[in-house]
Amino acid sequence: MSATADLSMPNAFVPGRGNLSPDNEALVERRARVLGPAYRLMYETPLHLVRGDGVWLYDDTGRAFLDAYNNVTSIGHCHPRVVEAIRAQVGVLATNTRYLHTAILDYAERLVATFPADLSQVMFACTGSEANDLALRIAKARTGGTGIIVTENAYHGITESVAAFSPSLGPSVDLGPHVRTVPAPDRYHMGDADVGVAFQASVEAAIADLRRHGIRPAVLIVDSLFTSDGVLAGPTGFLRGAAEAIRAAGGLFIADEVQPGFGRTGEAMWGFERHGVVPDMVTLGKPMGNGQPISAVVMRPEIVADFGRNARYFNTFGGNAVSCAAAAAVLDAIEAEGLQENALRTGRHLLERVQAVSADDPGVGDVRGVGLFMAVEFVADRRTRAPDRARASRVVNAMRERGVLISVSGKHHNSLKIRPPLVFDRGNADLFAEVLEASLQATA
Template sequence: MSKKIDLSMPNAFVPGQGNLSSEDDAMVARRYRLLGPAYRLMYENPLHLVRGEGVWLYDVNGRPYLDVYNNVTSLGHCHPRVVEAIREQVGILATNTRYLHSLILDYAERLLATFPSALGHVMFACTGSEANDLAYRIAKFHTGGTGVIVTDMSYHGISDTVSQFSPSLGKSVNLGVHVRTVPSPHAYHYPHCDIGAKFTADVKSAIDDLLRHGIKPAMLIVDSLFTSDGVLADPGGFLKGAVDAIRAAGGIFVADEVQPGFARTGDFMWGFQRHGVEPDMVTLGKPMGNGQPISATVIRPEILQEFGENARYFNTFGGNAVSCAAAFAVLQAIQDEKLQENARVVGAHMAEGLSKLKARHDIVGDVRGAGLIFGLEIVTDQTSAKAGREATTRVVNRMRDDGVLISVCGKGYNVLKIRPPLVFSRENADMFLAALDRALAAE
């Protein structure tokens, strides 16, 4: 088994360098033998998990870990409402969208009601990658262009098409010739700059470069919290100029809400709402079914019209009854259990605690986020703001050993990526903050 360090994935397990039990070491070898070399594990000592409940994950020895990272199960692991919805529906009917079934329509109505009225259609798939792939197909058909503009550390999926505009996958995954990257809108590194004006100018430059090479722009697509870029939430409103620029060039704006969406920002249901813009398309995934595979592309009807009349869309499992039941239960839980409000209140408590840690630890250069998603930029010192990648990795792995799970993002792989379930409590937050304090102090 190769022991080469994979520099394209932060916080990756390096075979032969961990401190694993004989059982887990054998499982790593078996995994490599059966699944091949492309898969990666997280942490210096990978976790062997067997069960999850709420905000907790449990390893093979029964040890609990506070999950402050996995937004796939945004309601927490094994949320009873979602489990019951899946169990009930799988015992009744599991079929696709080529048959009449009311559940997909009931869910579509309830989901679309959370969006601006201009976004009137929804198409279902299984993963965020598929949702973004579909968005690009429709964008090309509608605009007649192929050019895509993304930020320089963004992630939008793993299909061949979408990986070509997912630069965070690393240098071994080539970007398409029709793709242009722009610098992440990073207020911390441009402290005396109007971030909105700079981002708009960068997008306009990318548009000009596409046109110079004979490539008509099709879309600007961004994760509205720039999560993989390092969680770049503020200032609210800075996207508007860039959205106007892509539309003026004949392209459309796609908000990738796979990570920012479903109430995570606290103040809004969707991340793009923080910027006062209305996208032409919105893509959804990960937390939509709390682990049950379902995703969606939400679209302005006038953009979908011609595509729909000329190109059939079918996805064998996209929008199946079981996944729609899970997604309906997720949306009900968010609304009935007031989880958007919980994200706002508990998120504010976490933000206050993180700011206190920044004041206490010189390696914390910046604290940023919205609701229950945060990025803590780790630096060698606050004066130089130089990326502290090695320290970041040590902090993440100390926390893992302390029973708290987070990970890493950002261009310098030096941003702590923190996104707990929406059911996170103040008590959970205090436990997390105490563990982070200990991990930072060890530096």
């Protein structure tokens, strides 16, 4: 593998670089031998992790790292509620949806109760990719269309059909001829323009281009925090016009809540709620079971009616009793431990601290976010706002060396992606800010 082979993936380890111990060098070689060439490792010096606990990850030497990036374990590593729920259920029953069992129904009723009343039915899968794949199948059946509109650096999954509308996977993964990309609604780079008006106009232009090529529009699908586009949290409300545009064209609006959902914004349980819009379908994934494989599509009943009459849906492991028990424990934790409120309260403190330590750095163009999800955008020049990918990468790796884990986001990979577990507290936020300040100074 050449030293430039991984430049399309932000924050990737390049073999031959980094300061690995002999044991970890051997692990890298072993991975390449048995896992093949497609996998990637993060950071200039990859981590060999052996244990997790709450907001902390521990490497093979026992060193602790503050995890401010991993949203799969959304309520913290090895959360005792989830661990116990899995342990209890796996010793009793693990079965699929072709048998009657109460776990899937109990959880489904609790889950849809957290959504607006119009979104009252749910179908389960194992991953966010599967959920988006299923949502697309349903949308095609409902609309008779195939056209898909996404933002320029969106990520929605890795199945063949979903990778075809995940442009963040890079130029070597082809987009489908039925896919159109639109600029992300980026307030920092849009100046005085109305973000909602501009985004709606871009969606309408994409709809027109699909029609010009004989393609009927099926969906506009967005991550409601535009995570891969650089974490674009505001202003609230800007999604309404775009949702109206795709519906006027006969398509559906899908909110991908894999990353913004389950209370992460602090302001709402679901990211789309901040925009005053109710999607036709919502897709959920990784954080749903805190790492246990479970995902879902939540939808309006009329959307799935024709699909359900004409096609069977069966996913052997999707909605199994063990995964439903884990997902129920996640809801228990969010409710009982006030984790949505914590995301709002701690997120505000973290944002203030990050803004304070970044204010005097001329390479920091923008600090933005909501709840426990934020970005720090690096620019080569504050006047032109030209991206500085190299500085962002240096800061990520400087923080890793100082014991804090994050990564990068955005079309130009020049924004820090800060996404800690929902159990992150004020002390964790202060430590994060101190390490960020030291890393900014070290890379200036």
